[in-house]
Structures are given as C-alpha cells and as structure tokens.
Amino acid sequence: MLTMNTITYEKRGHIGLLTINRPKAMNAFNNEVVTEVYVCLESLVNTDIRCLIVTGSGEKAFVAGADIREMQYLNPSQAAAFSRAGNAVMALLEDFPVPIIAAINGYAMGGGCELALSCDIRIASENAVFSFPEVGLGIIPGFGGAQRLARIIGIGKAKELIYTTNRINAADALTVGLVNAVYPQEQLLDKCLEMAEKIASNAPTAVRVAKGVINKSMGMELHQSYGLEVLPFSTCFLTSDRQMAMDAFVDKRPKDAFTGK
Structure with missing residues (x-):
C-alpha cells in the first residue's frame, strides 16, 4: 500500500484502488492533491494492473470540488497553472492504458465531477450529489469538465447544469447518463470491485x-x-x-x- 499526504493507493490482484484522502476537507482538490494524483497515476502506467478504481475517503464526499480557500487569492497566472495541472491529471486519467472506474461515494462537485467524467465508467452511491457550481463563484470549470460533460450527457443538459449550478442526485444522474449505475453506499465499493474483476478477467x-x-x-x-x-x-x-x-x-x-x- 502506498500512502502519500493526500492520497492512498493499494493493489488487489490486478485491480488498483486510488483514494483521495482529505476527509476533513471533503477530499477537495488543491495543488498537493493534483500533484500526488498525477505522480501516482504516472507510476502505474506500465504496471500489471488491468483496471483502476478511483474514489474518495469517507462516506460524505467523492471529491467536493476544488479547495476554495486555496483558490481564493490566486492571481490569473497562478490560476492558469492550477488549471493546466488539473487538465494534465484529467488527460492522464482519460488516456490511462486500462479502464478506470469512478466509485462516487458522495458529493462530486466541480472538480470532483470533472474527475468522475475523466474516468471510463462512473458508479455512484445513492447519496451521491453532482453539480458544477463554478459560475456561481465567478469562474468556469477549469479541468475540461464542460467539454466532457457535453459529450457524455449532451450539450443541452450540460449547458443547463453549468449555467444554473443546479445539483442533481444519483437517480437523476443515472437518468441523464452521467453515471452507469447506482447502489447503496455500503455496496458501492464491492460493486465497483465486481465490475473491475470482470474487466480484469478479459484479455x-x-x-x-x-x-x-x-x-x-x-x-x-x-x-x-x-x-x-x-x-x-x-x-x-x-x-x-x-x-x-x-x-x-x-x-x-x-x-x-x-x-x-
């Protein structure tokens, strides 16, 4: 098992499990999380894992967006650097050689939703909540979320969610195609592991x-x-x-x- 300041990684047979581990901050993204996720993913590219699961620690949040306290005083140059770093992580997830399952165990807001969208398959717990709150904070999604959301659920619904900042629950996320399946919180990881094992059993x-x-x-x-x-x-x-x-x-x-x- 690998433990860093803000993430943990463990391997179960041919399955990898990457956990964002900032429970006191509801697993929100900051520069350290972005850097550690990127470093961890890069280290796994040429390993023998056949499927990777990404989740958040605890039962309240997958990733509750970016850390606003850290973003509050960024200047445009610093904001651009943060966006580029976040985009690099999302691109690495999307282009990662093996399938990635997002185990969405609670709030997936802003950057958390962008993280989920960069994964191949999204499975949510019944208490999961999704939203893009950025325009309500005077910014826009910065990690490629607008583009990926439109491709996955359609441009009309994507514009609605981004322009209004409306939250949707797991059942509605399933209806619009944002997630592949919804399970009770206590079953989520087991169901994700079950799917990962099925994927890993193929060529x-x-x-x-x-x-x-x-x-x-x-x-x-x-x-x-x-x-x-x-x-x-x-x-x-x-x-x-x-x-x-x-x-x-x-x-x-x-x-x-x-x-x-």
Whole structure:
C-alpha cells in the first residue's frame, strides 16, 4: 500500500484502488492533491494492473470540488497553472492504458465531477450529489469538465447544469447518463470491485486496445472512424491470449486465464 499526504493507493490482484484522502476537507482538490494524483497515476502506467478504481475517503464526499480557500487569492497566472495541472491529471486519467472506474461515494462537485467524467465508467452511491457550481463563484470549470460533460450527457443538459449550478442526485444522474449505475453506499465499493474483476478477467491487450479505439474515435466524425479499428483489430491476432481463447471456444472447453501476452 502506498500512502502519500493526500492520497492512498493499494493493489488487489490486478485491480488498483486510488483514494483521495482529505476527509476533513471533503477530499477537495488543491495543488498537493493534483500533484500526488498525477505522480501516482504516472507510476502505474506500465504496471500489471488491468483496471483502476478511483474514489474518495469517507462516506460524505467523492471529491467536493476544488479547495476554495486555496483558490481564493490566486492571481490569473497562478490560476492558469492550477488549471493546466488539473487538465494534465484529467488527460492522464482519460488516456490511462486500462479502464478506470469512478466509485462516487458522495458529493462530486466541480472538480470532483470533472474527475468522475475523466474516468471510463462512473458508479455512484445513492447519496451521491453532482453539480458544477463554478459560475456561481465567478469562474468556469477549469479541468475540461464542460467539454466532457457535453459529450457524455449532451450539450443541452450540460449547458443547463453549468449555467444554473443546479445539483442533481444519483437517480437523476443515472437518468441523464452521467453515471452507469447506482447502489447503496455500503455496496458501492464491492460493486465497483465486481465490475473491475470482470474487466480484469478479459484479455488485457484487447481491453487496452478497445479503450484506445473508443477514445480516439470521439474526436472524429463517424464516417472518418470506420477504418480506425483495422490495425488494432489485426494486431490482436498476434497475441497468444487471442489464440488460446479462440481455440477454447472452438473446442468447447473453458478458457485458461488470460496472461496479457
């Protein structure tokens, strides 16, 4: 287990669990959190984990936005540096080689919502609350949240949430497609681990390639993306995992465990 000032990381088999750990500040982002999350993620890029879960400590907050006390006296240059650092973390999450599940265990406000949006899959507890309060504080989302929110739930609903600063609960977040599933608080981590284990049980190379193709296609027109899968699809045929799984399917026998080779 890795323990830093504001985060913890532990590995459970092929599953990684990264926890934002500032419970007294409701896990709010500050420069130290942003830096430590980035350093931790970078250290995991070439490891053998097959899925990563990101959550917040305690039962009240996933990440309750950015730390306003720290932001209060930033000048424009400092604000730009903070935004660039936050964007770097979100980009690293989005482009991370393995799928990332956000286990949203409470308030996901502002930067917390942006963090969740940068993950591949979002699973919320029943007490989760989402909002973008920035324009009510005289700023805008600074970590890429406006763009990601519009892509995930549609531009109209994204504009509504950002312009009004309205909060939505977990049930409404599920309805608009902001989250994939909602569970009671006490079941949240187990359900996320269950999904992570399912992901990790599949061919690691194929899962990584699939994530890359999906992400890359999001920046393309549909007709431009038609051939995007050809090279990665054919590259999968070089793996021993592919040969083993297809042989098992044809022979009607159980598959061996995937090795990632």
